[in-house]
Amino acid sequence: AEELRLSHQWSNQDIRNQVAQMVADEVAAADVDLEIKIFGSQSLFKAREQYTPLSRGQLDMTVLPLSYAGGQQPAYNLTLMPGLVKNHDHAARMNESPFMAALEDKMAEDDVMVLVHGYLAGGFAGKEGCITSPSDIDGLQTRAAGKAFEQMLAGAGASIASMASSEIYNAMQTGVLDAANTSSSSFVSYRIYEQVACYTPASDVALWFMYQPMLMNKSTFEALNEDQQAALLAAAENAQAYYLAEAKKEDAASAEVFRDAGVEIAEMSQADFDAWRALAQETSYARFVEETPDGQALLDLALAVE
Amino acid sequence: MDPLVLSGLVALFTIIVLFSGVSVAIGLLIVSAGFLIVFDGTRSLELMPEILFGKLDNFALLSIPMFIIMGSSIASTRAGADLYEALERWLTRVPGGLVISNLGACALFAAMSGSSPATCAAIGKMGIPEMRKRGYPDGVAAGSIAAGGTLGILIPPSVTMIVYGIATESSIGRLFLAGVFPGLMLVGLFMVWSLYSTAKSGDRALLNTRAYTWREKFEILPRVIPFLMIIVGVLYSMYGGIATPSETAAVGALLCLLVAMVIYKLWNPRDLWVVLRDSTKESVMILFIIAAAGVFSYMLSSLFITQSIAAWIAELDVNRWWLMAAINVFLLIAGFFLPPVAVILMAAPILLPVIVTAGFDPIWFAVVLTINMEIGLISPPVGLNLYVINGIAPDIPLKTILLGSLPYVACMVLAIFLLCLFPGIATWLPDYVMGAAR
Amino acid sequence: MTGHHDAVASNTGNNPFLKIVAALSTVAGWVSSAMIVVAVGVTCQMIFVRFVLNQSTIWQTEMVIYLVIAATLIGLPYVQRLRGHVNVDLIPLLLPKRARFYLSILTLSMSIAIMAVMLWYGYEFWHFAWDRGWKSDTVWGVRLWIPYLSLPVGLGLLLLQLIADLVAIVLKIDQPFGLEDN
Ligand code: NA
Ligand code: NA
Numbered sequence: 034a035e036e037l038r039l040s041h042q043w044s045n046q047d048i049r050n051q052v053a054q055m056v057a058d059e060v061a062a063a064d065v066d067l068e069i070k071i072f073g074s075q076s077l078f079k080a081r082e083q084y085t086p087l088s089r090g091q092l093d094m095t096v097l098p099l100s101y102a103g104g105q106q107p108a109y110n111l112t113l114m115p116g117l118v119k120n121h122d123h124a125a126r127m128n129e130s131p132f133m134a135a136l137e138d139k140m141a142e143d144d145v146m147v148l149v150h151g152y153l154a155g156g157f158a159g160k161e162g163c164i165t166s167p168s169d170i171d172g173l174q175t176r177a178a179g180k181a182f183e184q185m186l187a188g189a190g191a192s193i194a195s196m197a198s199s200e201i202y203n204a205m206q207t208g209v210l211d212a213a214n215t216s217s218s219s220f221v222s223y224r225i226y227e228q229v230a231c232y233t234p235a236s237d238v239a240l241w242f243m244y245q246p247m248l249m250n251k252s253t254f255e256a257l258n259e260d261q262q263a264a265l266l267a268a269a270e271n272a273q274a275y276y277l278a279e280a281k282k283e284d285a286a287s288a289e290v291f292r293d294a295g296v297e298i299a300e301m302s303q304a305d306f307d308a309w310r311a312l313a314q315e316t317s318y319a320r321f322v323e324e325t326p327d328g329q330a331l332l333d334l335a336l337a338v339e
Numbered sequence: 340m341d342p343l344v345l346s347g348l349v350a351l352f353t354i355i356v357l358f359s360g361v362s363v364a365i366g367l368l369i370v371s372a373g374f375l376i377v378f379d380g381t382r383s384l385e386l387m388p389e390i391l392f393g394k395l396d397n398f399a400l401l402s403i404p405m406f407i408i409m410g411s412s413i414a415s416t417r418a419g420a421d422l423y424e425a426l427e428r429w430l431t432r433v434p435g436g437l438v439i440s441n442l443g444a445c446a447l448f449a450a451m452s453g454s455s456p457a458t459c460a461a462i463g464k465m466g467i468p469e470m471r472k473r474g475y476p477d478g479v480a481a482g483s484i485a486a487g488g489t490l491g492i493l494i495p496p497s498v499t500m501i502v503y504g505i506a507t508e509s510s511i512g513r514l515f516l517a518g519v520f521p522g523l524m525l526v527g528l529f530m531v532w533s534l535y536s537t538a539k540s541g542d543r544a545l546l547n548t549r550a551y552t553w554r555e556k557f558e559i560l561p562r563v564i565p566f567l568m569i570i571v572g573v574l575y576s577m578y579g580g581i582a583t584p585s586e587t588a589a590v591g592a593l594l595c596l597l598v599a600m601v602i603y604k605l606w607n608p609r610d611l612w613v614v615l616r617d618s619t620k621e622s623v624m625i626l627f628i629i630a631a632a633g634v635f636s637y638m639l640s641s642l643f644i645t646q647s648i649a650a651w652i653a654e655l656d657v658n659r660w661w662l663m664a665a666i667n668v669f670l671l672i673a674g675f676f677l678p679p680v681a682v683i684l685m686a687a688p689i690l691l692p693v694i695v696t697a698g699f700d701p702i703w704f705a706v707v708l709t710i711n712m713e714i715g716l717i718s719p720p721v722g723l724n725l726y727v728i729n730g731i732a733p734d735i736p737l738k739t740i741l742l743g744s745l746p747y748v749a750c751m752v753l754a755i756f757l758l759c760l761f762p763g764i765a766t767w768l769p770d771y772v773m774g775a776a777r
Numbered sequence: 778m779t780g781h782h783d784a785v786a787s788n789t790g791n792n793p794f795l796k797i798v799a800a801l802s803t804v805a806g807w808v809s810s811a812m813i814v815v816a817v818g819v820t821c822q823m824i825f826v827r828f829v830l831n832q833s834t835i836w837q838t839e840m841v842i843y844l845v846i847a848a849t850l851i852g853l854p855y856v857q858r859l860r861g862h863v864n865v866d867l868i869p870l871l872l873p874k875r876a877r878f879y880l881s882i883l884t885l886s887m888s889i890a891i892m893a894v895m896l897w898y899g900y901e902f903w904h905f906a907w908d909r910g911w912k913s914d915t916v917w918g919v920r921l922w923i924p925y926l927s928l929p930v931g932l933g934l935l936l937l938q939l940i941a942d943l944v945a946i947v948l949k950i951d952q953p954f955g956l957e958d959n
Contacts, residue, residue: 360864
């Protein structure tokens with residue numbers, strides 16, 4: 034059987050692995066002489082080193098936060114931009130919009146295509162208190178996930194400390210860090226609830242959404258026969274529905290874990306959200322437009338999604 | 340091809356290539372390239388430099404050159420001599436006091452250095468000639484220093500613990516703490532053996548060493564204070580919220596360089612260059628092995644060997660202690676031939692899932708693994724500490740050094756048994772300081 | 778025993794090629810050491826900025842990572858010259874002089890071949906990043922061809938030093954595996 038290699042950075046229990054496994058299983062069941070071999074937990078490539086081999090055809094598939102490749106295609110930075118996506122249903126509409134079509138054109142330049150769209154959300158955690166509005170983060174040593182968030186939080190007066198998400202736990206424990214912003218799943222898998230007083234998960238309004246699609250090398254896809262392509266696309270469609278449903282559950286599940294650990298759960302109000310977004314407009318949005326060719330047009334496309 | 344047959348082939352070729360005398364890092368690259376071309380086509384070959392670079396792209400690796408600079412800057416001063424002299428003045432009534440002092444000095448020095456050869460060199464330079472002068476047998480003089488030097492990678496800071504932490508995504512702060520009590524236990528076992536063997540030899544000369552006055556005993560204490568300050572400073576920085584363990588290494592390096600320059604007047608650029616040159620040499624050697632072992636593990640994973648071996652061991656369904664025994668024998672043999680970092684990087688991805696499935700604590704296992712690697716450091720053909728001893732005392736034949744080290748190897752094996760019986764020796768301190776295991 | 782000798786450089790005799798390569802490797806060693814020292818300084822500065830001034834640290838982590846990578850790659854030829862890369866020389870020690878000579882030619886040739894391959898693809902990777910104007914995905918956004926440059930430079934200089942080592946052995950200026958006759 035023809036073999037495709039899929040690399041990702043997550044553990045077996047992670048939804049992103051389940052999405053990949055689902056596609057692999059359905060393709061195998063379709064009996065089109067095609068097998069997807071999954072290399073999880075960074076066992077083949079490190080997280081940030083997957084996009085380049087994917088684009089050069091040395092890796093066939095991956096499930097990856099697209100913003101990791103923001104240094105190669107600045108447009109991708111829009112896929113981890115504060116306040117651009119409001120909730121999971123809005124994210125689903127994003128996936129079908131002209132904005133996503135424009136991003137897919139950028140991916141095509143690198144010989145990359147999307148099989149499964151998907152967004153995951155995240156929140157904030159504070160060692161001493163809750164972080165809901167910009168004034169809460171002023172003067173705190175903060176680890177943020179993503180460049181645009183670093184810019185916005187710095188604009189709110191936070192001091193940014195960069196470190197791997199695996200170091201957050203230790204850094205919070207010893208007091209190097211006062212606050213952190215990352216995905217719901219990282220908050221749980223790194224057991225940050227043991228170190229913080231308050232958690233602000235993604236709920237009805239949320240600031241932090243990260244686009245994490247399943248990608249494939251375009252030439253590799255086109256080299257498959259019609260049956261194989263059809264099987265892959267059919268599997269991808271089912272996986273996308275599953276991904277959305279699970280992504281919604283994950284935020285509530287993370288809040289549950291924190292609550293069970295005795296951590297206070299805070300909620301971001303619409304007014305908080307608007308304040309963050311106004312700040313983002315001056316900081317991260319402005320920087321994005323500055324350093325991205327046709328950045329304003331892309332940002333407008335993203336903001337136009339209802 | 341069946342992945343298990345393939346893994347046999349890889350093992351065979353790796354042994355042949357490494358035994359040809361090519362350097363370990365380049366040998367790993369040669370084997371990787373060979374298997375990637377044959378079983379994966381050229382597209383994987385193209386990736387090799389990118390993977391090499393990527394394996395070094397990790398902030399925690401900074402601590403390797405830093406902890407090595409700590410050791411080599413202090414080693415270039417009289418510090419090692421001061422340390423063991425202070426201990427000797429206080430332990431003078433103890434039979435075999437000089438060996439005990441040297442072992443104690445090794446342990447203290449290990450708390451400032453991340454590497455074993457550096458620890459061995461720092462104490463051995465003064466310790467070995469002094470012991471021989473006072474009538475200790477060559478075997479005891481060389482063997483105790485060779486073994487004491489290995490504590491460099493068990494007592495924190497430790498280069499190999501950092502590498503293990505990176506390879507297995509374990510907390511480096513936790514790993515460091517886990518090495519403290521096993522390190523002290525090992526020093527204790529080494530001392531007990533030394534006392535016993537000196538007493539048994541019945542050589543009165545070893546029992547009656549020079550008597551020191553109280554004045555002499557207190558006079559030397561100020562010379563030990565800078566080291567205690569460095570150790571406390573590093574610990575405070577690491578566990579007191581100033582810096583992460585990787586960043587702390589830089590503070591330690593700076594502190595040690597300052598102490599060497601200010602207190603020991605290491606001003607001469609030529610002397611400073613020697614410190615830097617030796618640190619650069621050891622760091623680059625280790626980091627190149629880390630990068631090349633990364634390419635090697637890419638090859639193992641890409642050919643599905645890692646996954647197949649792990650699945651195969653998991654299915655064996657043997658008693659977990661038999662499994663642990665088999666793993667220890669494997670590590671011991673690998674340690675005879677390969678430097679510790681290479682063993683850790685090649686074995687950790689395969690062994691870790693097996694260890695965890697069998698219900699062993701990965702932090703505890705790091706300590707067992709490290710003691711295994713310490714044995715490898717004093718056994719031929721690649722025993723870095725043996726080479727250091729050989730450099731200090733070229734007239735002691737290798738056979739004598741080896742026979743002298745043998746009892747200390749037995750102490751290390753005993754330590755592994757004790758750790759299996761009482762895992763708390765390793766896990767209690769990290770759990771106490773950093774909260775229960777994750 | 779072990780192939781790890783105390784900063785004993787390989788012999789160059791009076792051969793001008795060997796001398797030039799040795800000089801290049803030595804300069805690379807200085808550069809490598811300097812980078813490690815700068816990395817110490819930058820890390821301490823970062824801790825100061827964060828802990829004492831409580832301000833953001835934007836570029837330090839990334840800078841230190843690239844310095845350590847570059848120090849490693851650019852240090853390779855120097856460490857090769859000092860015979861600092863550990864090897865297992867059990868078999869070479871057991872072999873008679875003539876066989877040891879041929880074995881060292883074989884291992885050096887294999888090393889040269891693999892480094893030539895690595896240099897080729899390393900250069901290609903660097904050129905790719907340069908050509909496409911890649912940056913790192915951080916606020917600092919460093920142009921990646923700069924840190925990637927250490928790949929072709931370091932691997933190229935190591936290749937050169939390996940070739941020099943081979944030449945020295947073929948011309949009998951240096952001993953195979955750096956082992957003395959015994
Ligand atoms: Na140590
Ligand atoms: Na050994």
